[in-house]
Amino acid sequence: MTQKGGRQGPLVADKRYSSSKQPPKKAAPKPRKTRAKKPRPPRRHGPIVGAVVGLVRLIWRIVWGIGWRLAMIVALVVGVATLYFYSTLPDYTQLLDGRTRGSVTMLDDEGKVFAWRGETFGGQIDAKNVSPWLRDAVISTEDRRFYHHFGISPRGIASAMAINLREGRGPFDGNGGSTITQQTAKLLCLGVKFDPKEWKNEAAYEDDCRSGGLRRKIKEVPYAFALELKYTKDQILSIYLNRAYLGAGARGFEAASERYFGISAANVDPQQAAMLAGLLKAPTRYAPTNDLKRSQDRAETVLMLMHEQGYLNDRQYLDARNNPATLSQAAQKRAGGYFADWIMDTIPDFLSRDTTEDVVIKTTLDQRIQTAAEEAMQNVFDNKVKKDSEAEAAIVVMSADGAVRGMVGGRATKVTGAFNHATMAQRQTGSTFKPFVYATALDLGYTPDSMVDDSPLTVKMPGSPDWSPRNYERSYMGPITLTTALEHSVNVATVRVSEAVGREYVIKVAEGFGFAQDLPNLPSVALGVGESDLLDMTGAYAGILNGGSSVQPYGLTSLTLKGDDQPLFGKPGGIGERVISQKAARELTYMMRQVVLHGTGRRANIDGYEIAGKTGTTQSSRDAWFIGFTSDYVVGVWMGNDDNTPLKGVTGGGLPAEIFHETMKRVLDGQPAKPLPAASPAEWQSQSQQYPGQTQSAGGTAPAETRRERRNPSDSILKELLGIFGAN
Template identity: 85%
Template sequence: MTQKGGGRGRLVADKRYSSSKQPPKASKPTKPRKNARRGGGNGGGGGGGRGKPPRRNGPVTGLIIGLARLIWRVVWGVGWRLAMIVALVVGAATLYFYSTLPDYTKLLDGRTRGSVTMLDDQGKVFAWRGETFGGQIDAKNVSPYLRDAVVATEDRRFYHHFGISPRGIASAMAINMREGRGPFDGNGGSTITQQTAKLLCLGVKFDPKKWKNEAAYENDCRSGGLRRKIKEVPYAFALELKYSKDEILSIYLNRAYLGAGARGFEAASERYFGISAANVDPQQAAMLAGLLKAPSYYAPTSSLERSQERAATVLSLMHEQNYLTDRQYLDAKNNPATLSQAAQKRAGGYFADWVMDTIPDFLSRDTTEDVVINTTLDQRIQSAAEDAMKSVYDNKVSKGSKAESAIVVMSADGAVRGMVGGRATKVSGAFNHATMAQRQTGSTFKPFVYATALDLGYTPDSMVDDAPVTVKMPGSPDWSPRNYERSYMGPITLTTALEHSVNVATVRVSEAVGRENVIKIAEGFGFAQDLPNLPSVALGVGESDLLDMTGAYAGILNGGSSVQPYGLTSLTLKGDDQPLFGKPGGIGERVISKKAAQELTYMMRQVVLHGTGRRANIDGYEIAGKTGTTQSARDAWFVGFTSDYVVGVWMGNDDNTPLKGTTGGGLPAEIFHETMKRVLNGEDPKPLPMAHPGDWQVPAQQSQGQSQSAGQAPAQPQRQRRDPSQSILNELLNIFGSN
């Protein structure tokens, strides 16, 4: 090329380095180096006029950068492969769980056992045992307020996620660590779908060989931790693939436990409000949804105030998420939900427990069916007994007293109308002093001594000598009974002896008519078994519970026939028309004659009118009864009756220590009075089925006007024959000897 060609080179240089003050000198073209792409030429100065070369990293920095790049390549290479493996495993697990899921309707009732529903004498529900299931409900058919309350409280993004909520899990982990727990301990951030997975126990069925009971099984199903969370994810995905959102929510609404033995929102709504879940209003829906956090703690039957406070929080969430308008929110907040009348009363807990004990376990505690039991309970009478107990303890029992009491109200045929098994009235599962406490009966046994005498032909006017006596017992020390007042009345009628509960006179009558006969009569009435064949049996040293004692007095009221107390009238499996069986008790065999029973009723009426039971009397009504106080006042009793009801009352200390200043004619008679006053409220007075003076006949031998004496009974085919002509005093001297 010519020199002129160099001008072209200058033009290129000007164009390329226009910003330079001095153009570069012309140089011979050089052959490009193979490593020119590395940008630094041959590492010298700015050869060729190309400027400063890039700065080289030092050896340490280069090593660090290289190592970081290597680690990143390894992590990336392992990470995407591991993620692929996890995705495949989760996908396979999801498909497996998906294949095992049945039609969603088969998952609605999650109980492994059935329930027992108890109805009172009017057919109204008053108690449940086991986990009740109110019936299948659908998310589309329940109250929209209830559906919204559950979603707002438990999973506000329920309709927008695919089974899990990473945001919710991350938030829950942060809360757990902030509060000093492990990341997976405590709050779980579970969606409704995940909670449903837990309720389904990830498809694992209850196995009694693996879990000792159902509670252990459910605790295992609800357990937290990383392993559980990992298992929940594919199961939740499977639920989302298999079922619609409404179907998942339906499973949740039916299986969730909501306290007080209620499984599912239908059962809970019936139990707490007496209405279907389809009809709850916003405040009721909020209370039900609030139970999901801690069912037993927030149950309104445990603490209505606490439940209402939780419901207020739920209402606020519903309002924030636009499920409630301002007006709806304020109205619901200012008018919180309250319990139904039946739930408020919680009446009959002791009664329900007793009924459960009277039927086989396979139809009660271990039932796999839903059982409906019709009972004899009268909720008005039950409430009367509970109110009476509370009134006496609040107003007449000294503060700090630990004395317990029990009440039984019964009809003449043995049908139990009310039962209070302790001073804490609204409980269940507690020790029932009415049926479980075997205590000495004291003077409440005495009517059966006189029932024996009357059945053998004595009359209420027959005479007995109330004077010191010693009973000689072969092989044992002699026994000398004493009266409570330590004084003696001399010759008195049988009526007077019972009216004032005279010990010595009663022992004389018992020995005169035959101790074996007295025991036979008492056991025939059913309130005591294995009575000791001792002279002291006449004073109530044998033991009984209050239920049997009350039943024995019902035998006197009904005219002398035994009764077996009962509370069940029929037991039916839910959905069946025919009961499996009917009442197990009622009136049994005759024990004493009707005449003897009516005469004894007259004598017991005098106890209430003029004797030890005066505090039990109610003006305008005829009441008969008997007091009882055991040795050292360890037990105090009063059992009495009107024409329609028998009421038994017991009081004592659980540790069997003596009561302070209490006898059967004191606080027990007061409790009887308060109970019967409430039971009879509004009822017309009816006469007792009793004899009256002049109704009984005086034997012909006593034409001179002398009353028959104890020991002068005419023959009775089933009893030991007595010689009517023998003087009571002579016979008693033969029995006891002179003292």
């Protein structure tokens, strides 16, 4: 191709290459470079939003900077505290018995346990040798993640705080979310020992140890860590099982199992284990001895937790739920609360309330008789006493040597620490004192058939107004025998006998039989104006039954430190000095038998058994008594109001005699009938009858002859009496 003008133009190739005639070689392609993606530009905010975002970022940097530093400081402090506590922890076996004082265990006359005082420790147990059901029940109830956490459970604490806030409490008030390790730390009081200078008593010390709140939780954490470092999980659980308080004075699961079920903690079944574990929440409230149904309901909740967590299969769960745990026979009875309290009062404090040792006391209590007395009391008050009555009553059952076999100190029979009307209530004795007037006369030679004049009497007392006693019926019987006078509880005749034989001798005989109170040297002493308690009165009647010797009532037969073979001491009471002759005691028993057969005590009689006794009613019916006996047992009954107001329609021959009847009927049930040690009329009918106090005076009928002028006892009786009284 040519251009215009004939000149040939250059070729395209010529233009692409240099003037060199040959084109350049093609260069090798360079590798492609991967370009980094450019970041997206930040989203643009408005000035206000940007300021807020910037402020938040600043605050976060400050918080983070302070927070991790503070966390490091806290961790360091906790670590140092943990190491300190770790260094103070002893061998775990030294921590198993958490009591500050010892206990008292009481055995009945057959050697069976019937009562405990103080905090009983059943002996060291180990998490590995207790019943697996018990171990599982405790873990499922108290700390299901026990074997997996390191001492505390943040999840559990957070859950507890949420529950507290939801129920309107503070975050650290109420549920604590404590692990078993933390609870053990609390039981150990974080290693703080009891100091009487800081706490007024052990109860205040333990309250302080168990107090909640944030400060306590903070202290628990390093101590719990130290426990986890020092001991194995099973050792921590063992400390917990031994130290936990489970109600009724039981410290540890072994003591509680023995207390409630009468078996070792190694042998409890699922329902028993659930009941024991349920006590941990509130030992006193859920104690089965306080409310068995409430305790069983709580145990059902524990069984449900065990089932949910796989510790019980369906069959085991249904079987345990349908057969709830019940108390042992001894725990059901809770026999002898008043008796046990009385025993505690009769021994030194350092061996009872303040003992640092475990003490075992063998007693005279007969649980069959104790139950008989409790049932008799309940029966009479349920069926024969008005529902709104506030009257109280007491019963003492005693053997002839003074051994107390049963005691009920109030109409509430199954209590502990209550006012004991049998031992603490000092009351006028009324006509129950009269047998000691006749005991004096019989010992001085009178016989049951000796005569006394029941006619108006005025006794002159130097320096005081004359006194004229009156009979209850406001009538007089004239000449009557001593037996008739006692049988119908004739006041005037009794005063005449007392003045004839010498009231000072009557007082000495009564004191010889055990009256602790000073008796007034007044003519009215014959009618029981002196005061005594039911225990001493029953003991005095035991002296009549045993043939005329005094007794000191007792309930303890031996006291031994647990683990020792030799007792520290034996029984402190029993039969003492002779007070009246055996002949006089036998004659008096005959007279008191007539009281029950024909006189004021007829309601006390029991067909087929020989019973002697005496009624008593004090001025304005403030107190009513009946005390009587068979050949083996003496039963004393008192009834009255705590405020000393008069009883309504009650005399000794009424409700007290019926309580006696109900008690003795149960005591004698199944026992063979035995004759009383009573004299027969043939034994004294050959003796001459005496007729004290018949001489008339201008001022009325009064004893004109002294005891020495009227009495004609044998020389041996006189010598015996003077020897007893120490007279010249």
